[in-house]
Every structure is written in structure tokens, then in C-alpha cells.
Amino acid sequence: MTETGDKLPFGLQPRSVLLLYTESNAFKRKENQQVSQRTFSIIKPDAVRKGHTAAILAEIEKAGFKIIAVKKLSISKTQAEGFYYVHKERPFFGSLTDFMSSGPIFPLVLEKENAIADLRKLMGATNPANAEEGTIRKKYAGSIEENAIHGSDGEDTAQFEIGYFFAGYELA
Ligand code: CMP
Numbered sequence: 001m002t003e004t005g006d007k008l009p010f011g012l013q014p015r016s017v018l019l020l021y022t023e024s025n026a027f028k029r030k031e032n033q034q035v036s037q038r039t040f041s042i043i044k045p046d047a048v049r050k051g052h053t054a055a056i057l058a059e060i061e062k063a064g065f066k067i068i069a070v071k072k073l074s075i076s077k078t079q080a081e082g083f084y085y086v087h088k089e090r091p092f093f094g095s096l097t098d099f100m101s102s103g104p105i106f107p108l109v110l111e112k113e114n115a116i117a118d119l120r121k122l123m124g125a126t127n128p129a130n131a132e133e134g135t136i137r138k139k140y141a142g143s144i145e146e147n148a149i150h151g152s153d154g155e156d157t158a159q160f161e162i163g164y165f166f167a168g169y170e171l172a
Contacts, residue, residue: 039115039152040161045103046146053106056149059136060110063122068109069170077101083164092145099145107165116158119151
């Protein structure tokens with residue numbers, strides 16, 4: 001386009017067009033070239049029931065995450081099984097999906113540099129008994145299963161999990 005001297009629509013510069021092509025929903029390159037990453041999280045039914053939603057959201061924002069999208073909903077057992085299908089052979093799959101469909105949850109899309117690893121650090125270990133002081137699970141989780149919050153464990157997982165709960169137009 002640029003070699004022929006054709007004008008781009010809407011005042012776009014060639015670099016903007018390149019970025020439009022290369023950006024995905026999961027990653028965004030900022031002006032300073034630092035990569036902002038997206039991750040997916042759920043405030044789980046136990047934390048919602050106990051009234052910890054606002055406190056957990058505040059911890060997430062205080063840690064520098066931008067909340068790109070959030071919604072409150074209840075999911076069916078079948079929908080919980082679809083979300084956790086990677087765990088379908090695990091002995092806790094039945095009780096985990098009963099728990100996740102037992103009441104309202106808050107799915108979240110969060111953004112910052114190094115979001116996936118940083119959120120997992122902020123959450124703490126899966127089992128709150130092993131979680132570091134100051135982490136969300138140490139403060140708010142009751143057990144290894146009812147552990148207050150979920151966070152994606154990798155880039156592929158984040159993409160799948162974001163897409164499971166949010167449509168593209170909700171992330172614009
Ligand atoms: P989450 O980060 O959502 O990922 C899978 C979930 O399975 C985990 O948090 C816990 O809620 C649950 N889980 C993991 N290990 C066990 C276990 N040993 N017993 C019961 N639930 C578990």
C-alpha cells in the first residue's frame with residue numbers, strides 16, 4: 001500500500017495498520033514497546049457468598065491490573081464442566097464443577113505487563129494452607145477447592161478462558 005503511495009483511510013499511518021494486523025485480543029503493544037498481556041480470572045462462588053468480591057477487585061486493581069471486562073453470572077454444571085474440561089479425569093472434577101455452579105461468579109479479563117504470572121503470584125498457592133501471607137487465597141480462601149479465585153496458568157489457557165466467557169465486542 002505505502003510503496004504505491006496510496007493514501008490510507010481514516011488518517012491511518014502505515015505503522016498503525018501493521019499494529020492492527022499484529023495485535024490480538026490477548027496482547028497489545030504500547031507506544032513504549034512494552035507488551036501488555038491479558039489474563040482471565042474468576043472470583044469464585046465461595047468468595048462471592050462471603051461478600052469478598054469488592055475486596056478482591058480492589059486488591060487486583062491495587063496490584064496494577066486494568067479491569068478490561070467483568071460480569072456477574074451463574075453457570076450450569078455443564079458449563080462448569082466445559083470450562084474445567086482439562087481436569088475431567090481428576091478425582092475432584094465432580095465436586096469442583098458442583099461448587100463452580102453453586103452460585104454467582106465474577107469472570108474477569110485483566111491486563112498488565114506480565115499479567116498471567118503476576119496474577120498467579122497475587123492469588124497465592126492453589127491450597128490456601130500453602131499460600132504466602134498477603135495473597136488473595138491466604139486472606140479469602142477456605143480450602144483447596146473453595147479457593148476464592150481462579151487465574152489462567154498460561155497464554156493458551158488465557159485465550160481459551162477469555163473466549164469461554166467473553167465475546168470480542170465485550171473486550172474492545
Ligand atoms: P483453579 O485455579 O480454578 O484450577 C482448578 C481448580 O481445581 C483449583 O483452582 C481448585 O479449585 C480445584 N482443585 C485443585 N486441586 C484440587 C484438589 N486436590 N482437590 C479439590 N479441588 C482441587
